[in-house]
Amino acid sequence: KAKDAKISELEEQYAEEKIxxxxxxxxxxxxxxxxxxxxNKDAWIEHIYNAVISGC
Known part of the structure; x- marks a missing residue:
């Protein structure tokens, strides 16, 4: 029984570490x-800004 308790304790510890x-x-x-x-947001803002400035 002590061995089973130790195993489940180790399994629990392993699961917590994994999580x-x-x-x-x-x-x-x-x-x-x-x-x-x-x-990407900066790139899009720059792209839109350039498009507006160039009138496209």
Whole structure:
């Protein structure tokens, strides 16, 4: 019984570490997407601005 308890404790710990790692990966991916969106937004604003200035 003690062995089973130890195994389930280790499994739980592993699961928590896995979840934490996934949360960090998700946060990093989200940050990259936000940075990319900001770059694209700037590019679009510049594109529209140039189009308006050039009268196209």
């Amino acid at each position: 934490e790692a996934l949360k960090q990966q998700y946060a990093q991916a989200e940050q990259k997407l936000l940075e990319k969106a900001a770059e």
